[in-house]
Amino acid sequence: MKHHAVGIDLGTSNSCIAILRNEQPEVLANQYMERTTASVVAFNPDGEIEVGNRARARLIHQPSRTVSSSKRLIGRYYFSEEVRKAQAVSAYDIIAGPNHSTRIQIGEEIFSLEEVAAMVLREMKQVAEAHLQEEVQQAVVTVPAYFNDNQRQATKDAGRIAGLDILRILNEPTAAALAYGFGRGLEQRVAVYDLGGGTFDISILEIGRDVFEVLATSGDTFLGGDDFDDRILDLLAEDFFNEHGINPRSDPFALEKLKRAAEEAKNTFSEDEEAVIHIPELLQNEKNEPLSLKRTLGRDEFDNLIADLIQRTFKVCDEALQQAHLTVRDLDGVILVGGPTRLPVIQNAVQNYFQQVPRADVDPDEVVAVGAAIHAASLVNAEVPESILLDVTPLDLRVGVVGGLAESIIERNTPVPIEQTRRFTTSSDFQERVSIRVYQGDQRKAAENEMLGEFTFSDFDSLPRGEVNIDVTFEINADGIVQVTASEPSTGQAASTTLTLTSGLSGEELDSIVQSNRTARVASSWRAPRSIPSHPESESESESPNQEFFSAQLEPSPAIDLDKETSADPEPLPGLDQDDTPSTESE
Amino acid sequence: MISRIDPLELSALVRIVDDLNYYQLLGLEPGAGATRVKEAYHNAARSLHPDANRHLNDQQKLQSQTVSKRVSEAYSILRDPRRRQTYDAHLKKGGAPRLQMAELKKRLRNHELSASRILTTEGRQFWERACMDLSRYDWPAAIRNLQTALTFEPESALFQNALKQARDSSKNHR
Numbered sequence: 073m074k075h076h077a078v079g080i081d082l083g084t085s086n087s088c089i090a091i092l093r094n095e096q097p098e099v100l101a102n103q104y105m106e107r108t109t110a111s112v113v114a115f116n117p118d119g120e121i122e123v124g125n126r127a128r129a130r131l132i133h134q135p136s137r138t139v140s141s142s143k144r145l146i147g148r149y150y151f152s153e154e155v156r157k158a159q160a161v162s163a164y165d166i167i168a169g170p171n172h173s174t175r176i177q178i179g180e181e182i183f184s185l186e187e188v189a190a191m192v193l194r195e196m197k198q199v200a201e202a203h204l205q206e207e208v209q210q211a212v213v214t215v216p217a218y219f220n221d222n223q224r225q226a227t228k229d230a231g232r233i234a235g236l237d238i239l240r241i242l243n244e245p246t247a248a249a250l251a252y253g254f255g256r257g258l259e260q261r262v263a264v265y266d267l268g269g270g271t272f273d274i275s276i277l278e279i280g281r282d283v284f285e286v287l288a289t290s291g292d293t294f295l296g297g298d299d300f301d302d303r304i305l306d307l308l309a310e311d312f313f314n315e316h317g318i319n320p321r322s323d324p325f326a327l328e329k330l331k332r333a334a335e336e337a338k339n340t341f342s343e344d345e346e347a348v349i350h351i352p353e354l355l356q357n358e359k360n361e362p363l364s365l366k367r368t369l370g371r372d373e374f375d376n377l378i379a380d381l382i383q384r385t386f387k388v389c390d391e392a393l394q395q396a397h398l399t400v401r402d403l404d405g406v407i408l409v410g411g412p413t414r415l416p417v418i419q420n421a422v423q424n425y426f427q428q429v430p431r432a433d434v435d436p437d438e439v440v441a442v443g444a445a446i447h448a449a450s451l452v453n454a455e456v457p458e459s460i461l462l463d464v465t466p467l468d469l470r471v472g473v474v475g476g477l478a479e480s481i482i483e484r485n486t487p488v489p490i491e492q493t494r495r496f497t498t499s500s501d502f503q504e505r506v507s508i509r510v511y512q513g514d515q516r517k518a519a520e521n522e523m524l525g526e527f528t529f530s531d532f533d534s535l536p537r538g539e540v541n542i543d544v545t546f547e548i549n550a551d552g553i554v555q556v557t558a559s560e561p562s563t564g565q566a567a568s569t570t571l572t573l574t575s576g577l578s579g580e581e582l583d584s585i586v587q588s589n590r591t592a593r594v595a596s597s598w599r600a601p602r603s604i605p606s607h608p609e610s611e612s613e614s615e616s617p618n619q620e621f622f623s624a625q626l627e628p629s630p631a632i633d634l635d636k637e638t639s640a641d642p643e644p645l646p647g648l649d650q651d652d653t654p655s656t657e658s659e
Numbered sequence: 660m661i662s663r664i665d666p667l668e669l670s671a672l673v674r675i676v677d678d679l680n681y682y683q684l685l686g687l688e689p690g691a692g693a694t695r696v697k698e699a700y701h702n703a704a705r706s707l708h709p710d711a712n713r714h715l716n717d718q719q720k721l722q723s724q725t726v727s728k729r730v731s732e733a734y735s736i737l738r739d740p741r742r743r744q745t746y747d748a749h750l751k752k753g754g755a756p757r758l759q760m761a762e763l764k765k766r767l768r769n770h771e772l773s774a775s776r777i778l779t780t781e782g783r784q785f786w787e788r789a790c791m792d793l794s795r796y797d798w799p800a801a802i803r804n805l806q807t808a809l810t811f812e813p814e815s816a817l818f819q820n821a822l823k824q825a826r827d828s829s830k831n832h833r
Binding site: 280282397454458460479481483487488490492494 | 711727728
């Protein structure tokens with residue numbers, strides 16, 4: 073029998089796993105019969121690690137040991153805006169790791185975001201194994217279309233830590249379109265409006281029977297349902313402060329209670345017109361008297377609170393349509409993805425914008441996992457009808473040049489896989505090495521883009537400036553993952569160096585984590601009722617935290633200085649092509 | 660339907676890929692319209708995309724990736740009327756079959772510089788409309804707008820050339 077390959081939607085708030093069985097997609101429920109599992113990891117003081125709704129329930133009791141919405145942090149530099157934002161609303165400690173990376177500190181232990189994601193993936197893997205009664209090794213994992221290379225790499229590493237062979241990193245909207253169009257022989261243009269817990273993506277696709285071509289994608293990784301919660305939270309905290317003169321945000325327990333109440337209130341509006349918010353004993357005043365919060369929030373009031381956030385999504389939609397050279401009238405369907413799209417205020421706004429009723433035949437919480445499962449099955453099982461997914465890169469890939477600028481090498485919305493080569497030359501006499509910095513983003517100024525990494529190339533003769541040519545090849549594969557190769561063309565057998573971009577975990581670090589297997593604490597402690605005897609980890613004694621490695625790594629590291637501008641930066645070589653005679657051909 | 664490529668054919672294709680221009684690579688006539696370009700891209704993907712060729716050995720998989728990357732490159736140029744015009748001009752002058760993005764962009768910039776030679780606001784207005792039409796492959800509308808632009812600036816070589824190209828395209832693409 074063929075082993076199953078699963079599809080996992082690793083979400084900001086919830087994760088979902090699906091398989092294709094007898095050509096039918098099937099969402100697998102966890103041991104509590106929930107079809108989605110909260111992407112929350114609780115690190116209990118006894119060393120046990122819990123994932124899911126049980127972990128979520130612990131947020132209120134041990135906020136500083138419970139990690140939620142960690143997807144917002146994965147693959148992010150510590151100095152990024154997103155990390156600042158998360159620090160303001162998270163009770164757990166977010167600290168700096170080596171190379172400007174971000175880490176989570178729980179008590180004495182320090183975890184990378186890759187490991188936290190791996191714990192969620194491991195939980196999902198276990199869910200599938202419980203259903204299938206076999207070990208699951210292969211998976212397609214989805215990411216927001218707008219994820220950059222650092223975030224994709226980190227997600228892929230998380231898969232490896234969880235013991236999964238990641239067949240493909242798939243964009244969430246593309247997965248949703250596949251779930252919608254698989255095996256139906258459609259010839260349609262569709263928009264996928266994907267509003268998740270932490271991110272917003274819009275993709276415009278053209279479905280040509282078995283080919284799913286992304287025409288354009290755009291997004292905002294700073295916008296999601298969590299932001300709606302934050303708006304309610306702000307309102308509650310302000311009310312409470314006005315009434316009692318105490319800021320409830322300053323207390324981590326109160327903050328978690330407020331967060332929970334805000335989220336519950338938001339969810340109420342999927343069905344009801346009014347939410348009653350009541351938190352008894354939110355805080356105590358200086359006389360140790362309990363202070364409660366009670367308030368009703370009407371639908372109109374809520375709609376107003378988030379109106380500007382919804383409008384922001386349509387700005388992004390405008391952009392995507394423009395890039396696809398289409399208008400809303402050219403679209404045959406609109407697919408909604410993500411829990412927040414259950415809110416009537418969103419559905420109405422979407423219907424208004426696209427001038428059509430969104431498809432009701434897809435489940436916004438499950439469609440991404442289903443698409444991932446279909447793709448996973450078609451990648452490993454020859455009997456599954458194949459579909460070809462033609463995706464695009466969401467962001468410009470750039471290289472740093474003199475003057476603090478970043479020149480675009482591959483523009484966003486270029487189909488992948490793609491490869492482009494650019495020739496550079498040295499900018500000072502007898503220079504022995506060049507450092508090449510790779511960025512992703514849409515800004516001309518280097519510093520305003522996301523830096524993917526920096527590498528040094530020195531396999532060339534030391535000659536007067538301008539006499540050395542260096543060909544740098546930039547490649548984006550079908551996963552959206554970037555690879556950079558440098559070579560010196562004149563040396564005949566072009567010495568070529570493939571460069572790993574300096575983001576997230578280093579190779580050794582990753583190996584060490586995989587070896588230490590401490591994310592398996594999820595597996596061993598968690599696995600309560602349904603265990604699979606054949607699974608090797610069920611016997612493993614992985615309760616002892618493997619800490620030596622991390623304490624060693626967290627010494628102040630010789631991190632790269634992102635602001636320094638070296639004269640060794642390569643300069644693009646003008647006029648390389650012999651037939652380059654400017655502005656003659658266009659008249 | 661997915662139509663996997665014969666491994667022999669694939670290795671032959673890899674050997675000649677640098678000699679094929681983007682039309683040849685996608686199996687297109689030089690004047691092929693937008694619909695044909697898209698069809699050709701989808702068909703190339705059905706047979707060449709790495710996902711359609713997972714049964715191949717590692718070396719062959721690498722070959723399918725190499726060709727797929729070139730197919731994406733070809734499509735990203737031929738689907739965009741402005742880029743395609745620039746590429747066509749490059750081929751006409753005997754340029755290499757492959758025109759990488761950086762070079763293409765430089766040529767496009769030169770092209771845009773020529774657009775700054777518009778003298779009247781009306782001329783610019785109809786020129787911009789014509790550019791929009793061109794990007795939607797709407798040749799008749801582009802021709803109309805260019806003709807109108809020319810009534811304001813009858814001497815404009817920019818408008819005249821664009822009109823001639825739009826007329827040619829409109830003939831070829833029918």
